[in-house]
Amino acid sequence: MRMPNKLLATLSALLMTGLAACNQGITLGTRSLVDQLPLVTIPGADLPVDLNLALDLAIDSEVFNIDADRGFLTSASLRNLQLIILDVSDRDVREDGALDSFDFLTGLTIRIRADFNGRTNEQVIALLPDGDPQFATAARSLDLTVLSIDVLDFLQARNGYQLILELEGTVPSDNIVISGLARFRVGLGI
Numbered sequence: 001m002r003m004p005n006k007l008l009a010t011l012s013a014l015l016m017t018g019l020a021a022c023n024q025g026i027t028l029g030t031r032s033l034v035d036q037l038p039l040v041t042i043p044g045a046d047l048p049v050d051l052n053l054a055l056d057l058a059i060d061s062e063v064f065n066i067d068a069d070r071g072f073l074t075s076a077s078l079r080n081l082q083l084i085i086l087d088v089s090d091r092d093v094r095e096d097g098a099l100d101s102f103d104f105l106t107g108l109t110i111r112i113r114a115d116f117n118g119r120t121n122e123q124v125i126a127l128l129p130d131g132d133p134q135f136a137t138a139a140r141s142l143d144l145t146v147l148s149i150d151v152l153d154f155l156q157a158r159n160g161y162q163l164i165l166e167l168e169g170t171v172p173s174d175n176i177v178i179s180g181l182a183r184f185r186v187g188l189g190i
Contacts, residue, residue: 075187107168114157
């Protein structure tokens with residue numbers, strides 16, 4: 001069966017356009033990736049003192065298996081970041097008998113950091129803004145406000161990336177054990 005010249009010309013043009021678009025950053029679809037944050041303990045103290053603490057959470061990029069898809073990834077953005085107080089936090093060695101919560105916080109900023117060619121790059125990706133209704137509500141989980149920035153380079157960094165939790169408030173009376181979930185939306189294309 002013979003194709004009409006007009007149809008053949010249209011298909012040829014589409015094929016050439018597609019080939020020319022390779023490695024052009026054209027997103028054809030997306031997928032969601034979820035990374036569990038490592039456990040971290042915020043140490044408690046007997047006397048309430050100001051808390052100004054930065055916790056460095058190293059994340060291994062292999063969790064995402066991004067290297068296998070490296071040539072097909074066009075973008076990545078953080079869609080949701082949630083911090084959670086784990087049940088084990090209510091049974092730590094400094095336990096004061098009260099249900100642990102994030103009430104000790106008055107400020108929270110999350111930065112992403114990675115090394116690129118021997119230089120460290122860092123950007124704010126999430127925060128809990130002043131006046132957020134989650135403060136002082138005995139919350140055991142916090143949903144942070146995420147910033148719309150492309151973090152693909154960070155996720156693909158050779159030595160992985162770090163999330164830096166910058167905490168402000170008052171040191172809690174007992175240890176607080178937290179973890180969390182970071183949900184990313186990754187663009188797939190050519």
